[in-house]
Amino acid sequence: MDLLDWAGLAATTSAAALLQAMSGFGFAVLATPLFLLFLDPSRAVQLVIIITTALSLVVLPGLRRAIAARLLARLALGSLAGLPLGLFAFRHADPIVLRALVGGTILAFAVLLGWRRYRGAGGVPRPFRTKPGLEVATGAVSGIATALVGMAGPPVLIYLLLAGAPPRTVRATQLAFFALAYAVTLASHAVTVGIPAQTWLSAGILIPFAFLGGLAGRPLGDRLGADAFAILAILLLGAAGLYTLAAAAGFAVR
Numbered sequence: 001m002d003l004l005d006w007a008g009l010a011a012t013t014s015a016a017a018l019l020q021a022m023s024g025f026g027f028a029v030l031a032t033p034l035f036l037l038f039l040d041p042s043r044a045v046q047l048v049i050i051i052t053t054a055l056s057l058v059v060l061p062g063l064r065r066a067i068a069a070r071l072l073a074r075l076a077l078g079s080l081a082g083l084p085l086g087l088f089a090f091r092h093a094d095p096i097v098l099r100a101l102v103g104g105t106i107l108a109f110a111v112l113l114g115w116r117r118y119r120g121a122g123g124v125p126r127p128f129r130t131k132p133g134l135e136v137a138t139g140a141v142s143g144i145a146t147a148l149v150g151m152a153g154p155p156v157l158i159y160l161l162l163a164g165a166p167p168r169t170v171r172a173t174q175l176a177f178f179a180l181a182y183a184v185t186l187a188s189h190a191v192t193v194g195i196p197a198q199t200w201l202s203a204g205i206l207i208p209f210a211f212l213g214g215l216a217g218r219p220l221g222d223r224l225g226a227d228a229f230a231i232l233a234i235l236l237l238g239a240a241g242l243y244t245l246a247a248a249a250g251f252a253v254r
Contacts, residue, residue, distance in 0.1 A: 021217030078139020086147025107241025
């Protein structure tokens, strides 16, 4: 790669990290398609996993008091249960159809949340009552989505938005969930697939840019009101759904 490519990767990393620190979600949505402009798919995905893990750990300390510990434990438990199911589905079903189904579902929820906001005139109206079983189930869906499309965040974000959770709790709990989920994913990649030394070196170069974006985004996220946070989250969900559908279409054309 030349200097211009590195500049593009650094700018993408900072912008995606700022977005994730503000909302608790979004690094992979922004970084993955742009990383693919400069890198092969396997290296791009591994870089996203490494940087997201590091970013979650550096942004979390300022938000740790807002973490819903019991919710986090149930989400993590469900994710561990759902991950093998997602891997099984990925191996034995048509991956293009599955990616399109996941992308369409995420996009449909984004449209639903946007419609509810419009009809409710501010915030997500009439949040449902949270239940431990629903939280475990949400974690399981997140684990399945991680195996299928590499995105753990949309199911959790949809659940917390529908439940009417405060923005700071959403951000903190999601970042903690990412720290756990991506750390496990990173370890599994290192043990089973292997991570080349060049990928680790690239991550070491880009992580400081992620830290800068994350540290800049955290205070901006603290200033977001509930309405602004909900709008940002819905836009991110829409982008995630569209990207997953586009990725499925790209695989179908090949």
